[in-house]
Amino acid sequence: MKSGAVFRKEQFVIPSGVIYLDGNSLGPLPRIASRRITEVVEREWGQALIRAWNECAWMEQPARVGDLIAKLVGAPGGSIVMGDTLSIKVYQALASALQMRPDRKIILSDSGNFPTDLYMAQGLIESLDKGHELRIVAPEAVERSIDETVAAVMITQVDYRTGRLHEMNRITSAAHDAGAVMIWDLAHSAGAVPVQLTDSGCEFAVGCTYKYLNGGPGAPAFIYVRPDLVETVRPALAGWMGHDVPFAFDRDYRPANSIERMRVGTPPIIQLSALEAAMQIWNGVDMGDVRAASIELSERFIAEVEKRCPALHLVSPRDPAARGSQVSFRFEHGYAAMQALIDRGVIGDFRAPDIMRFGFTPLYLDTGDIVTAAEVVEDVILNRLWDNPRYKQVNSVT
Template sequence: MPTLPDAEALDRADPFAEFRDRFALPEGVIYLDGNSLGALPRSVAARLEAVARHEWGERLIRSWNEADWWNAPRRIGDRIARLLGVSDGEVIATDSTSVNLFKLIMAAAGTRDGAIIAEADNFPTDTYVAEEAARLLGRPFRLVAGSGMVDALVADVAAAVITQVNYRTAARADIAALEERARRHGTRIVWDLSHSIGAVPLDLARDGASLAVGCSYKYLNGGPGAPAWLYVASALQAKLRSPIAGWWGHADAFAFDGQYRPAPDIARFLGGTQPMLSLLALEESLTLFERVDMDRLWAKSVRLFDLFAARIEALCPELTILTPRDPALRGSHIALHHPDAQRIITALIERGVIGDYRAPDIARFGLTPLTLSHADILYATGIIGDVMASGAWRDVAIEGGRVT
């Protein structure tokens, strides 16, 4: 079983060790929930104060031009594009993941007849949005088991919603293989990359993906409810129409034309006035990735996972690892099964190890390489081992289905 000297040796060789001090992490806490809400980058608070005091407080409406607020969705989108492996002008930062998913499903399905399908084990909002889009369009809607998605991409399917990294187990889908199958039948896939971006190396251009959405408050550390993003390959942009026609998406927004004419490019997927404070907080957080090589970051994620898994297997035989062991088949969190996972997570949080629970029986721990050391993993798994061996989790009371 790996020991503290093993973890400390890995930390001494860690190329990302310096990044830890760039985050405002509280003392006495090992934060293993960055896959739900990323930690606060220290520079974000200063950036927001400058925006509020100077750009908004002093320059007022002039900042739309002087500080280039108007182009923030495009400018931030281009930063995100580099993490997706696509080109400038193919990503826009705007709205929420759910809203962006609705836009792209409606736009994709509008190009041809056919059903809309989604994964049965997807994050619920994805299936809710996909089903409602199908209802609005009068199309058949089908839920498909994740393992059956390849066979479900057939000729009568107009659009499919697929998540690359499963939010429960971290199992990772093969984008290139599924896109190749979809192309054969003329189906358009809308990818949800919320649990991928900023954690898993992505190359959507290479893999043939043309449509994707994702959030920015997980591995991108954009803040709670930070604006999401959407990607449309440049060759498709003029062919797809957003179902939300807002003035920011108009071909000439300041003409105040009585008739809507969509912008010729990615801007057509904008709607109303953008939330500038949260957009600029996201922009600041993304500066952290300017010096990050995603392949090296992923290599650290693999090391963190292997250390975590080896110690859980040695210390906690009653916990079952659900996440695939092959790095090519997983994202950057580890999922453990136990019938009382909710009690276990609550007992751990009380001891300063913050993970999260996913119904009905999964304890989930995010492995965020920019904020975690290998020693963190060693200490956290030691506390997990103590909680399980002592049975401390059994003392957590549950009332009305909730942990109290």
């Protein structure tokens, strides 16, 4: 079984009685990250104090951790840097892209994109006030909607709701054929499916690290810039950490001649250290094996749930090759049902209006977990355990 090659549950804190199918939203705590946080807090911040910026190489951390991410997403060293949130990194990529195509006014995205990507585009367009337009089409219409009016195509590779997987190389080629800049959001891809950024040829990619990369709640985001553009792309968010010589304290901004120009402010060292430690879990892990194991688990989950619960309707693509590492079902009482599941230790999440979402992370899930989870789903649905006043709607998090 392929999953055996990547299974390393002992490296994570998984509470007893929990089957965690929400690593696509917040990855669990890696034991090594917990130890590293204590070390960075007590030894580095506590004892080295300000000296830690140099002595503990905090200053280089955003690029150093970026290199670790790069290995997982098929990008070369020096092409990814960490910082800020995914929303901010989307803004940087988009602002840079529009500046590269000054005569074009369309940002093309799809209705399956995560809202913050669309919101950041709307905010940017309003700020620029130059007649740009955000054109949102259906996921399956993206490729045919790319034409010579499009400045940038901005797509999240895996749909946060349905798990639908866009074909990275084909859409990137279509964008380039029309002269558009391609931006990929890898929020649900990095650590979940094999990604080959270099092969794709895309100009920009962004992603978050608190999902499949297990960096912790609010872990910093990443941005990739294609190496041939790294010295020319204009950083709209011209922060001092992206300056060529930040500690010269020059009065005028002059971007670094490297990916570091996409840095903005002071990096969040504690969270970045947690992430850096969490990335060690991937040593010796082949993303092809992760993908094979993820498909095995998700196929099994779909089969078990469909067999047991006819009321649940698969909204993810049935073809595993067209799906990321999550499976979503539509159920009228999805919110309450998910609360009932969580109460019983099967943790997935809910996306409005009626989607029950389950993520499959073979680093800490095996077939036994999947079958047990399906049994609990069956119990909740068939015995109407969701029909309980305490499972009424509140917030939930991506």
